[in-house]
Amino acid sequence: MQRNRPPSPQTVNVLRALAADPARWRYGYDLVTEVGLKSGSLYPILVRLADRGLLDTSWEPGVGSRPRRHLYRLSEAGREFVAALTAARVERTHLKLNSRWNEA
Amino acid sequence: MGGLFFAPMLALIGVLIAWYRRDPRRFLDGPAHDAPLRLMRWATGLLSAERAEWGQAMLGELGYIEGRVRRMRFALGCVGAALVLPPWGRAAAGLWTLVALGAGGVGLYAALIVQYGLGAGAWIGVSILAVFVAGSLLGAGALVRRPGTALPGLVGGLVIALVFLTLTGFTFFDQILPDTSGWHHLVQTIVVPFLVGAAATVWTRDLIAGKRVARLAAITASLGLFVYATLAVTVIGSSGPLEEDGGFTLQGTISDRVGNNMVQLGYTLLLFAVVGWGGAAAAGRLLRRTPPAVPPAADPVPPQGA
Numbered sequence: 001m002q003r004n005r006p007p008s009p010q011t012v013n014v015l016r017a018l019a020a021d022p023a024r025w026r027y028g029y030d031l032v033t034e035v036g037l038k039s040g041s042l043y044p045i046l047v048r049l050a051d052r053g054l055l056d057t058s059w060e061p062g063v064g065s066r067p068r069r070h071l072y073r074l075s076e077a078g079r080e081f082v083a084a085l086t087a088a089r090v091e092r093t094h095l096k097l098n099s100r101w102n103e104a
Numbered sequence: 105m106g107g108l109f110f111a112p113m114l115a116l117i118g119v120l121i122a123w124y125r126r127d128p129r130r131f132l133d134g135p136a137h138d139a140p141l142r143l144m145r146w147a148t149g150l151l152s153a154e155r156a157e158w159g160q161a162m163l164g165e166l167g168y169i170e171g172r173v174r175r176m177r178f179a180l181g182c183v184g185a186a187l188v189l190p191p192w193g194r195a196a197a198g199l200w201t202l203v204a205l206g207a208g209g210v211g212l213y214a215a216l217i218v219q220y221g222l223g224a225g226a227w228i229g230v231s232i233l234a235v236f237v238a239g240s241l242l243g244a245g246a247l248v249r250r251p252g253t254a255l256p257g258l259v260g261g262l263v264i265a266l267v268f269l270t271l272t273g274f275t276f277f278d279q280i281l282p283d284t285s286g287w288h289h290l291v292q293t294i295v296v297p298f299l300v301g302a303a304a305t306v307w308t309r310d311l312i313a314g315k316r317v318a319r320l321a322a323i324t325a326s327l328g329l330f331v332y333a334t335l336a337v338t339v340i341g342s343s344g345p346l347e348e349d350g351g352f353t354l355q356g357t358i359s360d361r362v363g364n365n366m367v368q369l370g371y372t373l374l375l376f377a378v379v380g381w382g383g384a385a386a387a388g389r390l391l392r393r394t395p396p397a398v399p400p401a402a403d404p405v406p407p408q409g410a
Contacts, residue, residue: 028162028165032178039182043158066167066168067167
């Protein structure tokens with residue numbers, strides 16, 4: 001059964017980093033340095049996102065003797081998910097501001 | 105008694121020397137096969153078949169990271185991820201069994217400390233025990249994820265533990281002061297673990313798998329025996345037979361008994377693992393020498409005059 005828990009702050013950070021330029025393929029290590037996560041945290045997040053269909057993955061051929069490299073970008077569903085997250089966040093902020101305004 | 109501690113240490117040193125001699129380049133890091141890469145290869149081998157692509161992704165990424173420290177940091181993170189990344193399949197049941205044993209042993213020890221007010225020294229002891237058990241479970245977690253290791257390892261451990269208890273006696277008093285002789289020790293600590301290791305290699309027809317099963321059996325058996333012995337102390341407290349070197353107070357007696365159990369845990373784990381490893385290796389040698397049970401291929405060169 002698929003659980004619909006809200007994403008962790010780390011997952012949201014990864015999604016935002018990918019959503020900054022959704023068409024661009026990204027390397028795992030680039031995400032590690034950009035988001036400031038350890039590889040041990042990033043890869044389980046990427047696996048979960050890919051399992052939920054929010055991530056497209058691809059392989060880049062190896063260069064010389066170096067191995068092929070895995071690439072990641074948001075899928076269409078992933079972009080919609082990030083848009084929904086952002087909308088929900090904006091709505092929460094509005095609600096907070098409204099309640100503070102009413103209290104004041 | 106001193107020899108019983110000295111022998112496994114010598115055996116362990118012997119195993120390490122044999123391991124080093126098998127491939128002297130093992131500890132010489134080259135740019136293509138450095139420690140982070142070897143570590144990652146080991147860890148990604150733990151992943152289930154459906155996660156193998158992610159293992160390749162981590163390995164591929166490592167190939168583009170420069171600098172020893174950065175490579176090692178990246179590899180260690182990936183090792184952590186590979187150790188916990190689901191799905192575990194049936195291996196999860198094996199690990200949860202061992203986690204229950206480990207948590208049971210540490211929990212019983214902590215309960216004894218509270219019940220008898222054993223003091224700060226005992227809390228240090230239980231902390232050391234917790235770290236030791238956690239390390240053992242981490243090793244067991246890596247072993248149970250290898251194909252064909254979990255069930256034979258757990259069954260092998262059960263066999264070792266049952267033979268051990270059969271010879272010492274199953275009653276709780278027997279756990280405090282076992283009435284055993286020299287040949288009992290030989291069978292409990294050498295013969296049975298050796299046979300389990302050898303049987304694992306013969307059963308799996310694979311030396312590496314046999315060694316893994318032997319190690320898992322050692323962890324299972326030693327944790328199981330520890331829990332049983334600690335349960336004995338919990339139930340009978342300071343009553344029962346008096347040890348020669350037992351404490352003179354209630355707390356002293358309890359502390360001495362759980363301390364003995366902790367020593368037995370470390371001692372049996374090391375000995376079972378080393379002896380089982382030896383049994384698996386010996387059976388592997390015999391298997392290599394034994395010709396395969398298939399009919400020889402026809403001679404491609406026809407005999408003269410045929």
